[in-house]
Amino acid sequence: MTRPEKPYTFPPRRGNTLELLAGGEAFYPRMLEDIADARVEVLLGTYLWEPDATGRRFLRAAREAARRGVRVAVLLDGIGGRRVDVEDLDALRAAGAHVGVYHALRMPWFDSRLFRRNHRKLLVVDGRVAWTGGAGFGDGWAAPPPLQWWDLMARVTGPVLPSLRELFARDWKRAAREELPALEGVAARPSGDDTLHTLVTRRTRPELQRRLRLAVHGARRTVRIANAYFVPGFRLRRALRRAARRGVDVRLLLPGPRTDHFAVWTAGRRYYHRLLEAGVRIFEFQRSMLHSKYALVDDRWGYVGSSNLDNWSGRFNLELDLALLGGPGLGALDAQYEADVADAREITLEQWEARPWSLRALETLFGWIDPLL
Numbered sequence: 001m002t003r004p005e006k007p008y009t010f011p012p013r014r015g016n017t018l019e020l021l022a023g024g025e026a027f028y029p030r031m032l033e034d035i036a037d038a039r040v041e042v043l044l045g046t047y048l049w050e051p052d053a054t055g056r057r058f059l060r061a062a063r064e065a066a067r068r069g070v071r072v073a074v075l076l077d078g079i080g081g082r083r084v085d086v087e088d089l090d091a092l093r094a095a096g097a098h099v100g101v102y103h104a105l106r107m108p109w110f111d112s113r114l115f116r117r118n119h120r121k122l123l124v125v126d127g128r129v130a131w132t133g134g135a136g137f138g139d140g141w142a143a144p145p146p147l148q149w150w151d152l153m154a155r156v157t158g159p160v161l162p163s164l165r166e167l168f169a170r171d172w173k174r175a176a177r178e179e180l181p182a183l184e185g186v187a188a189r190p191s192g193d194d195t196l197h198t199l200v201t202r203r204t205r206p207e208l209q210r211r212l213r214l215a216v217h218g219a220r221r222t223v224r225i226a227n228a229y230f231v232p233g234f235r236l237r238r239a240l241r242r243a244a245r246r247g248v249d250v251r252l253l254l255p256g257p258r259t260d261h262f263a264v265w266t267a268g269r270r271y272y273h274r275l276l277e278a279g280v281r282i283f284e285f286q287r288s289m290l291h292s293k294y295a296l297v298d299d300r301w302g303y304v305g306s307s308n309l310d311n312w313s314g315r316f317n318l319e320l321d322l323a324l325l326g327g328p329g330l331g332a333l334d335a336q337y338e339a340d341v342a343d344a345r346e347i348t349l350e351q352w353e354a355r356p357w358s359l360r361a362l363e364t365l366f367g368w369i370d371p372l373l
Helices: 024-036 053-067 086-094 161-176 207-217 234-245 262-269 272-278 311-315 329-341 349-353 357-367
Strands: 013-022 041-046 071-077 098-102 122-125 129-133 152-157 194-201 222-227 249-255 281-285 293-297 301-305 319-326 344-347
Touching: 013 024, 013 319, 013 329, 024 053, 024 122, 024 129, 024 152, 041 053, 041 161, 053 071, 053 086, 071 161, 086 098, 098 161, 122 161, 129 161, 129 301, 129 319, 152 161, 152 301, 161 194, 194 207, 207 222, 207 234, 207 293, 207 301, 207 319, 222 329, 234 249, 234 272, 249 329, 262 357, 272 281, 272 349, 293 329, 301 329, 319 329
Parallel strands: 041 071, 071 098, 222 249, 249 281
Antiparallel strands: 013 152, 013 194, 041 122, 122 129, 129 152, 194 319, 222 293, 281 344, 293 301, 301 319
């Protein structure tokens, strides 16, 4: 008897093209262009959807697509999208679009679903092009530095598209309680040389963190990690220290003082000392607020997506990451890391040991709530 396929496991796919775009001024216009070019279907979902100019631009784009006969499904999270105006959602429905809300808050508001969020970011157009990464829809991503949320998004075409559409369909069924109709007559043909693997993190199954840890264990030359919320578990911290001690060039690009979660930032910094002692190099982003989530190991494995390196992302959230197993996309990740680290300040062991006692006290204080971060 053959075992059934794991419900959230997708195989790697060759023949894709991955394009990286950094900063809202780069990726928002291209995303809107793809929605405007849609002829059959627009599937659009994100975690943080703000009721500001940027958020409304995407709602308007979805509404206009529905009015010209495109099948449109908009998926919001019950927490991250809670501030979207009811009138805007009603206008979407009136135009013919479908709207789903994942774990909408109900009374009592403190039920267990409060902690289980859909943190994925995914746009799929006509089954031919998809977007994923770390950005939501809000003016923060479109603002100029230093107010900007600096993020990375990936635009992909090729045979990986059915996996991404299927994942959206599964999330849609859970949120909207209805099946997403099949997309007939569309084939995702090879478009390039990138091998991509759809990694799906769901409750208590931190797939990205597990894959990253395995890649670090096997690293021989370099490890490059950029992440917005860095409160890693013991096994990943140990893997990073061991890699540095065996001569691997391990570098972490992490947020600087511009952060939207001071407690998370401070709690994660208490791990700096042992990492620095082991030879890990740590850089803190200075130009604006780092919100990117990506990594590269030995120019042979990398990822870009929505997963943070913290307990919350691994235990509660639904996450989506694209792993790169070969192709020119790996070189693009390396180039992006070098560009981002140029806007960062390196923290040395000597500087860290000389930090004031007030910071040490805050690290201890917020460390007590580490299991919730």
